[in-house]
Amino acid sequence: VPCLFLQRSSSTSLVIFCHANAEDLKSVYPTAEYLRQALQCHVLVPEYPGYGACKGCPSSKGLNESVMAACLWAADFLSLQPQQIVIWGRSIGTGPAFHVASSGLAGGIVAISPFTSIQDVARDVAGNLGSLLSTGCSDWNNVEKMRGLTCPCVIVHGMRDEMIHYKHAVAIHEQGKNRRRLALMENVGHHDSSLLECAARAYHEFFL
Numbered sequence: 001v002p003c004l005f006l007q008r009s010s011s012t013s014l015v016i017f018c019h020a021n022a023e024d025l026k027s028v029y030p031t032a033e034y035l036r037q038a039l040q041c042h043v044l045v046p047e048y049p050g051y052g053a054c055k056g057c058p059s060s061k062g063l064n065e066s067v068m069a070a071c072l073w074a075a076d077f078l079s080l081q082p083q084q085i086v087i088w089g090r091s092i093g094t095g096p097a098f099h100v101a102s103s104g105l106a107g108g109i110v111a112i113s114p115f116t117s118i119q120d121v122a123r124d125v126a127g128n129l130g131s132l133l134s135t136g137c138s139d140w141n142n143v144e145k146m147r148g149l150t151c152p153c154v155i156v157h158g159m160r161d162e163m164i165h166y167k168h169a170v171a172i173h174e175q176g177k178n179r180r181r182l183a184l185m186e187n188v189g190h191h192d193s194s195l196l197e198c199a200a201r202a203y204h205e206f207f208l
Helices: 029-039 060-077 091-101 118-134 142-147 167-174 194-207
Strands: 003-006 014-018 042-046 085-090 108-112 153-158 180-185
Touching: 003 029, 014 029, 014 060, 014 091, 029 042, 029 194, 042 060, 060 085, 060 091, 085 091, 085 194, 091 108, 091 142, 108 194, 142 167, 153 167, 153 194, 167 180, 180 194
Parallel strands: 014 042, 014 085, 085 108, 108 153, 153 180
Antiparallel strands: 003 042
16 A cells, blocks of 8 residues: 655654545645644555555545555554554545544544535435435445544534535534544635644644
């Protein structure tokens, strides 16, 4: 699995960042560097099949496997324990992030602009027809994963998100039984950089 790995000297913590749909390892580099500096930790970004230089066809299974492989690599080659790893996901990246976090391989998750399911997003955009057409295209159900999640979780969402309504974040947060925090940002859209900054502040307050 192609990955971007940025090291931080003397750090014993790792962020695995699951990027959004319109990104690849090249375009996400500034985000990874920002996280490395702001969080003072190692940052690992796995690529998804069908994205950038990674061969294959995009699928929820393929994305899950790429992020899972990154977690296993961190455990095997960096000798990190799950509590030293926090999974970050943005937009579509919250699908594999919740999937892997629910497996117990990470000590926490930060979800930026998450969705409850791909079917719910399609329904918001195109009504019941959109939900019908999207059936079977993704196995992600972040609400279901949240119900079984035991590690801490931070959720950040813009209230002016034009792609994924913030009600998705509220629904996910409400289903959790774990230690969790929801940050809703007024006048912030899906691609606003302030989402990342808010998530970084919450990470410091919640995980450190």
